[in-house]
Each structure stands twice: as C-alpha cells, then as structure tokens.
Amino acid sequence: MKHIFIIGSKGIPAKYGGFETFVDELVSRRKSPNLKYYVSCLSNHNSESIYNDAVCFKVKVPDIGPAKAVYYDLKALKHCIQYIKENNLTDSIVYILACRIGPFFGKYVKALHKLNCKVFVNPDGHEWKRAKWNYFIKKYWKLSERLMVKHADLLICDSKNIESYIKNYYKKYNPRTSFIAYGADTSKSTLSNDDNLLLEWYQKYDIHLKDYYLVVGRFVPENNYETMIREFMKSTTQKKFVIITNIEKNKFFNELKDKTHFEVDNRIKFVGTVYNQQLLKKIRENAFAYLHGHEVGGTNPSLLEALASTQLNLLLDVGFNREVAEEGALYWGKAEGSLSKLINSLDNIDDEVLKNYELLAKKRVNDEYSWDLIEERYENLWN
Template sequence: MKNVFIIGSKGIPANYGGFETFVDELVSRQQNTEIKYHVACLSDNDNETEYHGAHCFNVKVPNIGPAKAVYYDLAALKYCVKYIKDNNIDDAVVYILACRIGPFVGKYVKQLHKLNCKVYVNPDGHEWKRAKWNYFIRKYWKLSEKLMVKHADLLICDSRNIEKYIQEDYKQYSPKTTFIAYGADTSKSILQDDDEKLLNWYKEKGVQAKEYYLVVGRFVPENNYETMIKEFMKSNTKKDFVLITNVEQNKFYETLKNETHFDQDKRIKFVGTVYDQQLLKKIRENAYGYLHGHEVGGTNPSLLEALATTDLNLLLDVGFNKEVGEDGAVYWNKEEGNLANLINRLENINNDQLKELSIKAKQRIDSEYSWDYIVRKYEEVIYG
C-alpha cells in the first residue's frame, strides 16, 4: 500500500478553488486501489473523517491574517511526520500544493527522508507576480518558491511553461520535474435550453443565449479585466459582455469604473457569482464567446472549462494559454485596438469556422485534460 499525504488545499469535499477540486477529483476517481490518500483539511476543529476512502484530517488554524496559510501548511506537515512515525509507514509521499513554506520546509524534508519518505511539490503559478501582494510578500513568495524547489524530490508542474521556468530559473538545484496538467469536467450540463432555472437567470440579468461574451474568474488586475473591458467598449458588437465574478468591496472594481465609465455601457454586465455548477456550465455552453485574460499562473481551471464547453474562445496570447488552447482558440494581445478589432471580425465568423474551432477545443480537452486521464497520470507517478 502506498500512502500519499496531500497538504496545501483547503480540503475535501471541494467547496473552493482549483487545488480543492483537484484533490477531490484525485480521490473520488481513484483507479489504483493500492494507494491510500491522507488529506489535510482547514478547519476549526481536529476531527478526522473519511471521504471516498481517503483519510481526511482536520487542522485547526487560528485566524491570524495572511500568515494563516503558512501556519496551516506547517501544522499539516508536522501532523504528517508524526502520523508516519506513529504508524511505522514506509515509503510514503508527502505532496505539498503551492510554495508557501519554503523557509521552514528543509528540516521536515530531512525528517521525512530519514523515514524513507519523499516530498513532492506542485509549484503552482507565478504567485510572486500577483498584483494583490505588496513588495515584501512578493519577495517572500519568490524566496519560498526557491527553497521549495531546492528541497523537493520531485516538482509536479501543471503547465509546460511552469516546468520550463523551474528548470531555467533554478538550474543550480538540478530540479527533478514532471508535467501533469490540471483537469477539466468535460460532461455537458444536465440543464436544457428551456430549463426554468436558466431562463429565470437570463431574464434577471437581461441577457440572451448566444448573444453574450462571457468571462468567469477572480476580479484581479493580472487577469487583464481592464484591457478586456476597454477593448470591448471600443468594439462595435451589439452583444453583451457578461462578467461572472465577485466585485463586492473590490477597490480595483471602483478604480476601473472611474477610469473607464463602463457602467455607462449597457453591454457591460457584472452579474455576480454563480455557485450552481450545472447552471454555470449551461451559461458557458450558451455564450457566443469566452474571453480569457489570465497571464499569471499555470494551467487555469476556468480556461479548461471554457474550452470544454464554449464554442468560441478568445485567449490572451501568452505561453500558458497557447499550450492549452493550441489551434482550438483565437488569440489577442494587449496592444490598443487588437482585441476590439478581433471582436469586430468575429461578428462575421461563418458557422463552419466556428464549428471547427469548437471541435478542436473539445478534442484538445478530451485527449489531454480529462480528469480520468489526469488521475491516471498521477497514479503512474505516485506508484512509479
């Protein structure tokens, strides 16, 4: 039996973001019965539960602001070392998601190596580039990433571009890396076009099927909302731009509104969040096009979901996005007028071109990014 301890996600079942969904899929789609998963869960208690055969251990974390995530990962790592010792577990893998605890990880790696255990790390994306962090936090992230790379036995990168970056920037450590992408749910929505839930949502938001461009994601500067909104406003399309994102108490939203006056363009529609996954999937399916402006990070879950469901995808022309979309999408850059002109041209795209893009996008996701395929790749690495 191979024991695998996963820390760094908020826990399962998934109610949050990318890492949580990944762990949930890895556990619930498990194919190799010789693997036993142990998953850290952020909590206000120290209970232990089972979920799809995985041992879930809660980690009680005090509310200490930004340091909470670092505390959580370290507390979970300490638990893993103790559990492995107490249960005389041999040849386990501790898989750490993200690079939050680099300055502290060395001593735990030594302890785990003495117990004949390996430490794998998912370096995630370029967290140190994110605009939300101040100068000092960015410096910490970069240092932490460096030390995580130094001490890891294996780095599992969910983007070939991230793998290349790790190999180039940290070549002094000769890092051992492998590429396994993030996965996507490729099934269609269970909702029909005439479903009351969908029709009520359309009526409430003032939009119509195939008459809107869509974006889903966090409302942060590095996702290039400013460029997308400004360029959409310059375009001649009569379609709406529907933004599914949380902008409550968001300074960036207020700044952008004052700069662009997008609130005076009736096509720009901030519609809040959609937590019903089947409804969200149907909204994606019925979009005329999907706009994706992420330029920080590895394989982005919202991009995979868009390529799996939306016919026409307009992606920012950066390596992370091109390696996923390939020839199943169209691309734009941040030069003034570039995206607006692309939107104008796409008003007249013929059905054959649209169908070809849609088929290529779906085939790309089915062949390389389906969850069953991703789980199989992980199990090969874990048991290899």
C-alpha cells in the first residue's frame, strides 16, 4: 500500500479554488486499490474524517494574517510525520502544494527521509510576482521557492513553462521535475437554458444568452482587469462585459474605479461570485466569449474551465496561455488598442468560425487536460 499525504489545499470536499478542486478530483477518481490518500484540511478544530476513502485530517490554525498559510502547512507537515511514525508506514510520499515553507523545509525533509518517505512539491506559479504582496513578502516567497526547490525530491509542475523556469533558474540544484497539468471537464452543465436558477440570475443583472463577454477569477492586478476594462470601454460592441469575482473589501476595486470610471459604462457589470458550480458552468457555456488576462502562474484552472465550456476564448498572449490553448483561442496583447480592435472585429464573426474554435478548444482539453488523464498520470508517478 502506497500512502500519499497531500498538504497545501484548504481541504476537501472542494469549496474554494484550484488546489482544492484538484485534490478532490484526484481522490475521487482513484483507481488503484493500493493507494491511500491523506489530505490536510484547514479547520477551526482538530479531527479526522473520511471522504471518498481518503483520510481528511483537519488542522486548527489561528487567524494570524498572511502567515496563516505558512503556519497551516507546517502544522500539517508535523501531523504527517507523527502519523507516519505512529503507524509505522513505509514507502510514503508527502506532496506539498505551493512553496510557502521554504525556510523551514530542509529539516522536515531530513526527518521524512529518515522515515523512508519522499517529499514532492508543486511549485505552483510565480507567487513572488503577485502585485498584492509588499516588497518583504515578495522576498520571502522568492526565498521560500528557492529552498523548496533545493530540498524537494521531485517538483511536479502543472505547466511546461514553469518546469522550464525551475530547471533553468535553479539549475545549480539540478532539480528533478515532472510535468503533470491541472485538469478540466468538458461535460455540459446539468442546467437547461430555461432553468429558473439561470433565468433569475440573468434577469437580476439584465444579461442575455450569447450577448456577453465573461471573466471569472480573482480580482487582482496581475490578472489585467484594468487593461480588459479600458479596452472594452474603447470597443464599440453592444454586448456586456460580465465580471464574476469577489470585490468585497477589495481596495483594488476602488482604485480601478477611480482610474477608469467604468461605472459610467452600463455594459460593464460586476456581479459578485457564483458558488453553484452547475450555474457557473452554464453561464460560461452561454457567454459569447471569455476574456482571460492572467499572466502570472502555470496552467490556470479558470482558463481550462473556459476552454472546456465557452465557445470562444480571448487570451492574453503569454507563454502560459498559449501552451494551454494553442490554436483553440484568439490572443491579444497589453498594447493600447490590441484587445478593443479584436472585440470590434468579432461582432460579425461567422458561426462556422466560432464552432471551429469551440471544437479545437474542447479537443485540446480532452486530449491533454481531462481529469481522468491527470489522475492516471499521478497514479503512475506515485508508483
């Protein structure tokens, strides 16, 4: 029996973002009877539960601001070491998602190696580049990344661009890497177009089927909301720009409002968050096009979900995005006029061209990013 401990997600069943969905899919799709998963779950109490035959160990962590995630990973890691010792487990793997605990990592790796346990790390994206962090936190993230790359037995990269960066930037450590992407699901939403849940949502925001551009994602500067909003305001399209994101207590929202005055353009609609996954999928399916401005990170979950669901996708032209979508999307740059001209050109796009982009995007997801394929690659790796 191979014992796999996963640290770094908020926990399962998935209620939050990419890492949580990934862990949920990995555990739920397990095929090998010789695998046992153990998943750390952020909680307000310490306990254990079972979910899809995985042991979920809940870790109580005080609310201490930005350091909370670091504390959580360290406490979860200590729990893993204790559990492995107490149960005399051999041939285990601890898989850590993201590079948050670098300064403390080396001593824990030594302790796990003494227990005949390997330590794998998913370096995620370039966390140290995110605009939300101040200078000192960015320095910490960069140091943490370096030390985790140095001490990990294997780096599992969800993007070939990230894998190349790890190999080249940290070549003095001769890091061992493997590429396994994030996944997506091209199945249709269970909701129909006349479902009351969908119709009420459309009515609430004065939105109509195939008459809106859509973006779903964290409301942070590096996702290029300012460029997308400015360019959309310059465009002449009569379609709406629907932005699904959490803007509560977000100072970036007010900064962007002051800079762009988007509130005067009634095409631009901030509609809050949508937690019902079938509703969100249906909203994606019914969009005219999806806008994706992410430029930091690896294989982005929201991009894969858009390619799996939305007919037409307009992506910021960076290596991470081209790697994923290839010919299944259109691309725009940050230069003034690039996106607005593209949007204007699409008002008269031919239906056959749209269908072709949809086929190419879904083929790309099914061929390289299906959850069953991702799960199979991980099971092969564990063994």
